[in-house]
Amino acid sequence: MNRRQLIALVPGLIPLTAGAALAAAPVKVDANTLFNDAEAPVGGNAQGDVTIIAFLDYNCPFCKKSAPDLDRIVATDGRVRLVYKDWPILTDASIYGAQMALGAKYQGQYETAHRALMAIPGRNIDKAAMLAAVKTAGIDMTRLQADIDAHADAITGLLQRNLALAEALKLEGTPIYLIGPFRFSTLDYDGFAQAVSDARAHKPG
Amino acid sequence: MRRMRLSHLPISAAVFGALLSAAAASPAVPPTADEVFRLTAKSDHPGSLLLSWTMAPGTYLYRDRISATLSGRPLDVRLEPGTIQDDPVFGPTEIYRGHIEAWIGMPASVSGDRLTVSYQGCAEHTLCYPPVVKSVDLKTLQVSDALD
Structure with missing residues (x-):
């Protein structure tokens, strides 16, 4: 996917399918890409002792179901580092949403856009609904478009690395949460809490 | 709760992926x-x-x-x-x-x-x-x- 194929902030302009859009040239990834990709948004405590790496899609109902509990465990625990891996696999609109969220990062609003997209009610969310949600969340849309234009290659590169990571790790689908040495799919709050506790217990001494 | 081990971090994603794949037999995550x-x-x-x-x-x-x-x-x-x-x-x-x-x-x-x-x-x-x-x-x- 090149710069021309990225979105403009008008619904309907993504020319490729969800599968084809990101399946470009092979991308090299390693463990550092997984944990410390400089382009990947990070939430929670940057110095936290447990890292949750979340592979998500904005049209994934199970991602949406888990999202409030994920936010809650990060907030209540206080020592969790959360790495977001946008992995849009379900619809073209999923790619559109991921590009908007990642574009919002450049104005320091990734999590604002992310939460707005995850909170959209209903199913098979289209690009117009995603655009409206991001607007309503208070994102500076003029700046968002400018940042998406200016950082198109960086955004595309990150999405391609996320895709390559998911393939290299043989991730099953969305959501997948890598928590310490464990891998999970949909979790509720208690599940996240237990997973974080287990991850701490398995940290090398 | 469902879970599976990721094992320790290797340097290459290929090795990392192989470890994850090997662990996939556990009932942790859907196949x-x-x-x-x-x-x-x-x-x-x-x-x-x-x-x-x-x-x-x-x-x-x-x-x-x-x-x-x-x-x-x-x-x-x-x-x-x-x-x-x-x-x-x-x-x-x-x-x-x-x-x-x-x-x-x-x-x-x-x-x-x-x-x-x-x-x-x-x-x-x-x-x-x-x-x-x-x-x-x-x-x-x-x-x-x-x-x-």
Whole structure:
């Protein structure tokens, strides 16, 4: 996917399918890409002792179901580092949403856009609904478009690395949460809490 | 709670992936799409191909996500009606569970050695799979990953 194929902030302009859009040239990834990709948004405590790496899609109902509990465990625990891996696999609109969220990062609003997209009610969310949600969340849309234009290659590169990571790790689908040495799919709050506790217990001494 | 070990971090993603893959036998996370959706191909008549999917319990395929191409040209995929599910991703949607067959008409005007087949589905209540793309060798009818 090149710069021309990225979105403009008008619904309907993504020319490729969800599968084809990101399946470009092979991308090299390693463990550092997984944990410390400089382009990947990070939430929670940057110095936290447990890292949750979340592979998500904005049209994934199970991602949406888990999202409030994920936010809650990060907030209540206080020592969790959360790495977001946008992995849009379900619809073209999923790619559109991921590009908007990642574009919002450049104005320091990734999590604002992310939460707005995850909170959209209903199913098979289209690009117009995603655009409206991001607007309503208070994102500076003029700046968002400018940042998406200016950082198109960086955004595309990150999405391609996320895709390559998911393939290299043989991730099953969305959501997948890598928590310490464990891998999970949909979790509720208690599940996240237990997973974080287990991850701490398995940290090398 | 479902879980599986990632093991310690290796340097390369290939090694990392191998470790994860090896751990996939635990009941932690739903199995991979390849493990739950089994695709086979057979041909009873020249010019036609029968694709069969067997789906693991608790998983399903979307009818409108099943497609086939030959040399980049979309082919007619004839499927029996599925059941309508109020799907958490797409709303009321036609899906298949258990087993489904698709008849592919092979146009004489299109040449090619390999058929490309795409499909997508979910594991109920837990996970949505990425699209799966397979390649069917039209001489041997063997199914492999499309990138092979």
